[in-house]
Amino acid sequence: MYIPDLYKNENQEEIQNFLHENGFAILVNQTNGKLWATHIPLILDKNDLGKDILVGHVSKENPQGESFSNNTDVLAVFSGPHSYISSSWYDHENVPTWNYLAVHVYGKAKVLNHDEAVNSLKKLVDKYEKNSKKPVRVEDLSKKTMMEARGIIAFEIEITSIEAVKKISQNRDKKNHENIISELENTGDFNAKQIASEMKKSKKI
Known part of the structure; x- marks a missing residue:
């Protein structure tokens, strides 16, 4: 990913938090000789050696899963908030642009066995059920329902x-930076407000 130095994010804690909070990714690889992308949730986890990994699964009907045995190289693209930035918000003439946060994770995919696949499902369900009034637990599902787990290819x-990018108008002076925040908040758009919040965190003094 092309990232100008000004917009590179190398704060590892921020990147990990971003991956935890924006877990729905686009998984890209070469499948049957062409680029292939699947939209799936991925969990940031650690393996037995304590190294960071991503864990997920695809349907057995998806050719991408079978391709992992021939080509292990994958790219996972995680997108965060983003918003159009109008140059009418500046105190000088310039061109419009776009503010956004994103993380690209490169790695090697390895297919998991059935028990490992079920364990990965437990982690996925637990993560997203934690705020439910009546949380679903994989452990509580019937054998009949869990037969559906035979229809997936799980992997780590x-x-x-x-590579992480955080483009939030770092190239603007204090006056214009604050005005962009104000304009974003006034749009009423969810993503715009999220970008404004990120800009506030790194507010220029």
Whole structure:
């Protein structure tokens, strides 16, 4: 991913939090000789050696799962809030742009066995059920329902590199930076407000 130095995010704690909070990713690889992308939730976890990994699954009907045995290289794209930035918000003439946060994770995919697949499902369900009034637990599902787990290919991704971008008007002076925040908040758009919040965290002095 091309990232100008000004917008590179190398804060590992921020990146990990971002991956935990924006877990719905696009998984990309070469499948049957062409680029293939699948939209799936991925969980940031650790393997037995304490190294960071991503864990997820695809349907057995999805050719991407079968491709992991021939080509293990994958890219997981995680997107965060984003918003259009109008140049009418500046005190000088310039071009419009776009503010956004994103993380690209590169790695090697390895297919999991059935028991490991079920364990990964437990982690996924537990993560997203934790705020439910009546949380679903994989352990409580019937054998009949759990037969559906036979229809997935679960995998873990050994992370080889991470690239993170945080483009939030770092190139603007204090006056314009504050005005952009104000304009974003006034749009009423969810993503715009999220970008405004990120800008506030790194507010210029």
